[in-house]
Amino acid sequence: MDILDRTILNIIQEEFPLTEKPFEAIGKGVGISETEALERVKKLKEKGFIRRIGLILERKKLGYASLLCGVHVDADKIEEVAEMISKEPGVTHNYERDGELNLWFTVTMKTIDDIDTFLGNIEKRCSLRIYRFPEKRTFKIKTFFPV
């Protein structure tokens, strides 16, 4: 990654142009041709620096429910339980962390009842108690990593 790649990444992680020729716009911004901008972004994607280019949706405005959950799972069961949880498409994040509650995940579904049903099933099947941390106020959601 050279300085130009970094500049492009910092621009497009903020905003990808919503115009007919987005790479022409990106190129103009950093003083290179459309073709070069396109080739650079393609490479950044291939090399795995870019996970995806797309829409970042506001799930609340779409009426979806979401919940952060924490659960203690015994060390010898954690992979099995994590896999069972991750299999659900509504689970967007799932991490093993330090601490007594060692598995943390977020579930997004159409309704809170759907989430409850999902969690209830996991609790029953794995004999676990899942703690629920519903959101009360959002102060920030914005992932921006200067590169």
Place this chain on the structure above:
Amino acid sequence: MIKLLEDMPSQFPITERPYREMAETMGISEEELIDALKDLKTSGIVRRVAAVLSHRNTGYVYNAMVVWKVDEDDRERAGAVMGSFHEVSHCYERDTGSYWDYTLYTMVHGKTHEECMKSIEDIAQRTGLWEYRIFFSKREFKKTSFSMNHV
């Protein structure tokens, strides 16, 4: 509008005219797609059109969930301060889950463990809040984006 979001691929093709290409498979014109997305942005349903970077591949390997004990009447101020750190990607007030007394939840990212610890220390300093706990991630089992055609 919602139908359009369901029909949209979760990632754009990286080509000269990505909107035209997507519009073709969706059976609408490029102009219609761009206009619809502009409207969705204005209404706030689409927060941003952007590239999502891989934390790992860009070097941001460490992430810690930090939970903070904050008095109710101080949360607005504290949340705003925490959110002003670019190292903080998410900051929410949450219910305590009948588990503990922590009410503000932040996700702190860094290239090293020390960098994360330094950011957390800075947040504590700036907010004047010293009752917090840090939970570094040890393993990532799943990380995706919310999308209409996945949920």
